[in-house]
Amino acid sequence: MPGWKVGLSAVAAVLIAGIAVLALHRGGPPARCAPGMVALGPRCCGDGQRLDAGRCAGAPTRCGDGLTRTPAGCVAPGASVRIAAGTLRLGPSDWEAQGLVEAREVFVPAFSLDAFEVTEQRYAACADAGACPPLPLRGEPGVPVTGITLEEAARFCAFAGGALPTRDQLAFAAAGPSSRRYPWGDTGAVCRRVAFGLRAGPCGWNATGPELAGARPDGAAVHAAGRLFDLAGNVAEWAAPDRPGAEISGTHGGSWADGAASALRTWNRRLLPISTRAPDIGFRCAYAP
Known part of the structure; x- marks a missing residue:
């Protein structure tokens, strides 16, 4: 196969793969946690927290809309x-x-x-x-x-x-x-x-x-x-x-x-x-x- 055809095939493959990834991204489930929160295991914790024995632990750097940021977590x-x-x-x-x-x-x-x-x-x-x-x-x-x-x-x-x-x-x-x-x-x-x-x-x-x-x-x-x-x-x-x-x-x-x-x-x-x-x-x- 001529080189230019091989190049076009490679470009087409990349484009198709990119379209597939975009379709999967758009068709996938929406984010479980609200902006300002992060999914950790089954929980939504404040940004910057960690999951410790099922609890959101540590001081959050950000919380979801309407929640108050405290040293002990989002409230x-x-x-x-x-x-x-x-x-x-x-x-x-x-x-x-x-x-x-x-x-x-x-x-x-x-x-x-x-x-x-x-x-x-x-x-x-x-x-x-x-x-x-x-x-x-x-x-x-x-x-x-x-x-x-x-x-x-x-x-x-x-x-x-x-x-x-x-x-x-x-x-x-x-x-x-x-x-x-x-x-x-x-x-x-x-x-x-x-x-x-x-x-x-x-x-x-x-x-x-x-x-x-x-x-x-x-x-x-x-x-x-x-x-x-x-x-x-x-x-x-x-x-x-x-x-x-x-x-x-x-x-x-x-x-x-x-x-x-x-x-x-x-x-x-x-x-x-x-x-x-x-x-x-x-x-x-x-x-x-």
Whole structure:
């Protein structure tokens, strides 16, 4: 073969390889961690941190949008968002809900809700004040507190000036008046939006606890007064019992340990004894508007 033809073939091969690499790059999954965060094992840690026994350790040089950089790690603020009154519509429009969700409509008065799940930093302040019982913590101020019973969560919310949200408040905060399937919309349960499947895939492997609260801002529920983070995934969240004195209540939103997208649906509810302690259950608080 003439030399010039060999040269053209080589150039063509390089171009084809480059196009293939570009296509793979563009067609691959989006980054799991938000800008300012770095993927370390199953976790998203602050830029500059290291993974130590499953924990994000060391002082971060940068954190994700909305998170505060501290010497101990990236931490979400204790902010709340006002949610305007509206009608919650639950029903079998989602085929996965058929036979699982009782169709109903209920008016939800205006209320405010923690923008982030209650973190270990916030809970430790309550315990230091003597208003909450001490709990074994993971040692990361920015992760949600877990291993907490419903009564202990309610005590914290009272200390914070609020109460545990009702199941209708949690569902409406996630679904909004348009009855979204997920807090961010009707499709797209992907790893960059929600901390789930971190124990046995699809978003990670061998995780032993939740992600930093607020580490997946792309999955936030948007309301007129602000954004609510991690209403799906990270930790399942306690709701107040349907009636006083009930020994059973629900957790909502799925968690880091769930591997199926159906667990993240805004209608998903898991009934448990109120004394349950689990590494995938946490909470947030509701307040007067």
